[in-house]
Amino acid sequence: MELKRLPESDGCGSTKHDGKTGAGKSATGNTILGKNVFKVDSSPASVTGQCERQSGEVNGTMVHVVDTPGLFDTARSDEEVKEKIEECVNMSVPGPHAFLLVIRLGVRFTEEERNAVRWIQENFGEDASMYTILLFTCKDQLKGKQVTDSLKMCKELRRLSITLGGGYHSFNNDAKDDPTQVPELLEKIKEMVELNGGEHYTNEMYQKAQRKIREAEERRREEEKRRKEEEERKLKEEVKVEIEKEKEEEKREKVDKKRNLHIALAVTVVCVVVGVIIATAADTTVALALAPLLLVLGVASGITAICLKNGRCGAKTPVSVAV
Incomplete structure (x- = not known):
């Protein structure tokens, strides 16, 4: 026994x-x-x-x-x-x-x-x-x-x-x-x-029990592997979404920058042309005083346009010009 x-x-x-x-x-x-x-x-x-x-x-x-x-x-x-x-x-x-x-x-x-x-x-x-x-x-x-x-x-x-x-x-x-x-x-x-x-x-019963333990451990490892893979997949998906957001934001910034550049150039041209016309054709005191201001405003808008083109100005802030 x-x-x-x-x-x-x-x-x-x-x-x-x-x-x-x-x-x-x-x-x-x-x-x-x-x-x-x-x-x-x-x-x-x-x-x-x-x-x-x-x-x-x-x-x-x-x-x-x-x-x-x-x-x-x-x-x-x-x-x-x-x-x-x-x-x-x-x-x-x-x-x-x-x-x-x-x-x-x-x-x-x-x-x-x-x-x-x-x-x-x-x-x-x-x-x-x-x-x-x-x-x-x-x-x-x-x-x-x-x-x-x-x-x-x-x-x-x-x-x-x-x-x-x-x-x-x-x-x-x-x-x-x-x-x-x-x-x-x-x-x-x-x-x-x-x-x-x-x-x-019997020893066979013991081996059967150990087999079940190994199988359970294998299932646990597989489950752990799947869990990690799922976490990695979610992380990659989050990174991908974040990258897409950054690309979209970058795209919007480029559009805003281009729009602001066009506005600055348009203001520059208008101010300079109007200022020159007033300066050469007008004969009133007010007109003569207004012409230099328009020319200065035109120059400032031109400088702003140059900054926007060179990327030295905030692209997110539109240029506001009061005429």
Whole structure:
């Protein structure tokens, strides 16, 4: 019988009532096999750094236990954890009969534990839940209460225990002389295997789950690629519209400049011609005084026309001439 334990952390922590320090998943492996083969530490950090497989005969049944690193070991990246878990899968070929999801009793159901359940389902597929037993440790911290009392207080745990194929079981890893907790666990595993048609979780199921992950990742990348392409397309379209606006504005400026140039030239010609006529033909004082003004205005308009032609005057401001 092959068991794989997929917890989120090691250690039950200290209890202020009796000062004893329990242990988590590695101690659970020792309890199942009835011997100290996995390293146990009271530290809250993950003790198991590598996948480790140990075996032993338990009540006439050969049991193989694969200990995994903590799923949320802060010393490792998500990719490194995933690689280690894959090593554990290869250690249990052709596949484990049960996954044991180890969760501590007497503490809150944390966000990490929620993520652990999600992580298992995402990485091992929906089939994995049918081969999983929720294994509570530190049963002694209940102080005489039943596990069902804890489940009543935590809807998420209760819902989780119902959705898993093997339900739940509880351990007190300090009670080495308890003759019932390990046989009862093995019995639950056998019942779960029977419900699964006598089959164990296979490497093919794992590969199928990983295939789905790769396909989902590929879809995500494709979607990201399409999103970026759409953003680039919109950006190019905006730039194109902006360029068109600038061209249109430039075109209007040229038209305005040409119109203003024509106005300035026309004013120049009119003022000069009228001024010359008045200056040569008129004999009144007013006419003689008006002629120089018209000539000056004509010269000014001519200068304006030259500026417009050379681009030194504002093209957007029409030339206003008062005659």
